[in-house]
Amino acid sequence: MQDKNKDLSQYRLSNANETLDVATDCFNNGHYRDAINRSYYAAFYATKAVLALDEIDFKRHKDVIAYFNKEFVATEKIPREIGKKLARLQQKREKSDYDDFFIASQDEAYSQIKAAKDIINAVVEYLK
Secondary structure (H helix, E strand, O other), X not given: OHHHHHHHHHHHHHHHHHHHHHHHHHHHOOOHHHHHHHXXXXXXXXXXXXXXXXXXXXXXXXXXXXXXXXXXXXXXXXXXXXXXXHXXXXXXXXXXXXXXXXXXXXXXXXXXXXHXXXXXXXXXXXXX
């Protein structure tokens, strides 16, 4: 079972990296709202990579993030700053997706991509 969990974790991490590449492509093409969305999902998939090792999964994003924060950030297995970045990514993604008049700036999209990279790097470090 352990190999299955590791395989799922690596698959999710690969998905996170691929989604981060898409976020970067969106950013480079001036699609800042989409870059924000994809940045969040890249980080979200990375958090799910960690949960896969413990055979934990949830249907709702807020449950995934709450568990990740409780079990990994609060216990400092993952740096606290990562939890803050994840919360900001989620908040910006929700605003960019659901607020009709949200204007995504280049700076904000860049910041979100950077945060997603930081989260993925922290997960990679944890998975070593």
